[in-house]
Amino acid sequence: MEIIISILAGVLITTGIYNLLQKQFLRIVIGTVLLSHGAHLFILTMGKLKRGQPPILTDGVTDYTDPLPQALILTSIVISFGITSLLLVLAYRTARENNTDNMEELRGTENE
Known part of the structure; x- marks a missing residue:
């Protein structure tokens, strides 16, 4: 199960980085969303995926789930x-004011 989630996190991070390198501002926003979701899955996988275990220590429990990755993901x-x-x-205001969301056009030229 951890291998599947790790592969999924890698695919999300790869797709997010690909979208970050695009010229459209909306694709850059989508890239940041995908990158953060991939990071969430990666943090969850690092905390070991245990199902059916209590998240806190009580007397007599030897196998438990670490609650720290879940708390970090919730905050993230x-x-x-x-x-x-x-x-x-920001993307909406930029597209509305400049009539484009292309980063090359928003950069302008040196003569302006």
Whole structure:
């Protein structure tokens, strides 16, 4: 199960980096979203995927699930949601003001 999740995280990170290198601003935003989701899956996989185990230590429990990766992912999801909403508003305003979302056109020329 961990191998499948690791492969999925790698595919998401690869697709995210590919989208980050595109010229359209909306694809760059999608790339950051995919990159953060891949990182979430990677952190979850590093915490070892154990099913059916209690997340906290009590007396008599020898096998447990580490709650730290889950807490880190929950915090990271909230932060990535805020970053994504900021980037979407920025992309909308940029496309609305400049009538384009192409990064080459937004860069301008040296003569201007």
